[in-house]
Amino acid sequence: MSYVSPKIRSQFESLSVELKNEILSRNVHMENLHDLISVLETIVSEGEHVEKST
Numbered sequence: 690m691s692y693v694s695p696k697i698r699s700q701f702e703s704l705s706v707e708l709k710n711e712i713l714s715r716n717v718h719m720e721n722l723h724d725l726i727s728v729l730e731t732i733v734s735e736g737e738h739v740e741k742s743t
Contacts, residue, residue, distance in 0.1 A: 691713045693719050693725075694719060700725060712729075
């Protein structure tokens with residue numbers, strides 16, 4: 690189960706519903722903005738990999 694710290698809740702909530710759902714589906718623990726950015730970078734990286742393979 691994913692966790693979003695209250696310290697970064699407002700930044701998390703500013704994301705699109707689709708992106709929030711994708712993040713939460715990854716079972717991540719986000720305590721700070723660095724953690725959130727890391728998950729976002731992973732999603733972008735995976736998206737770029739999919740685009741290159743199609």
